[in-house]
Amino acid sequence: MIIKSIALKNYRNYKYLKLDFDPKTNILYGNNAQGKTNIIEAIYLSSTSKSHRSNNDKELICFEEEEAHIRVIIEKEEKESKIDIHLKKNKKKGVAINGLPINKVSQLLGTFKVIIFSPEDLKLIKDGPKQRRHFLDLELCQLDPLYYYNLQNYSKVLKQRNNLLKKINYKNSDLFDTLKVWDDQLVQYGKYLIYKRTEFIKELNTIVNRIHSGLTGNLENLNLFYDLNVKADAFLKKLEDNYEKDIRTKTTNSGPHRDDLLFDINNKDVRKYGSQGQQRTAALSLKIAEIEIVSQISKDKPVLLLDDVLSELDNNRQKYLLEYIKSIQTIITCTGIEDFMNSHLEINKSYKVLDGKVF
């Protein structure tokens, strides 16, 4: 799969932009705050319907404008498709594929697969569990529309259950029976998340392990574990056992919303004992493994977006990554093209980004 072009209208600092991409390596370079990440963000949004750095669509619309528009043309097995995203200040965004409006995000997910890699990803191991769950969810949503459906519903039910717990805590004990209704739904959607995460992490681990060995010259053995909060079959019972605690703390204390991912290097927990370098290398292995697994499962190569990440990697890791991505369409942002002088990377197209214009 490749992205052939993008057109932006009133998106962030772009009044109007039309850009063609090469099927291989594309570089967007320029000083800070010129609009490089804005292009990456618009591509990501066309794939997932969400920005990777903002939860508020209004922020994406150019200052003083009411609406913004993104159009990307993608090519898959020699067939072109068009994705349109229409952002409005006071209304829900509109998404259309080949001119046909869609009303469910799940219809978009999987149409255009991208993987984004930014400096924040290098902190994935060090960060809190929320970021690691987010990583899992993002990948699974792109791979499986049903996962997205179950995740959305799980989050909704969890919110409602937590609201109910607050009410019961404020002496509304007659609402207690309603908890059971939410429990059944939470378990129904939660079980799906647990099964899919288990499968995905198992596959990911085999690949991550091989990649990390390659990256470290066979010195390190990296393993990934699913640190699940509760087993699928025990979920309902756990919710019931926790009634007193949940009401007292006014929150749901068990479920996949409390899951985590653990990383071991040579049988030692990387979060606790790993150096900063080891943590970053493990994160890089994870990201490269993600490219492989998405390619494998979807039987197609995703588009890779490398946002400002190369300067964060030392020479060896940079070389490994660049070697790996040779056969994948990649869009790289950086401050200077000279960053690549020593990397032997073949650049197929490069654009200079300056104040919301591209040359």
Ligand SMILES: Nc1ncnc2c1ncn2[C@@H]1O[C@H](COP(=O)(O)OP(=O)(O)OP(=O)(O)O)[C@@H](O)[C@H]1O
């Ligand atoms: N809604 C908006 N309307 C107009 N301009 C915006 C809007 N949101 C952000 N900007 C502008 O976009 C620019 C930032 O763009 P971007 O984040 O793409 O920078 P960048 O080139 O990737 O920089 P860096 O190298 O620092 O990451 C800033 O000048 C900011 O003022």
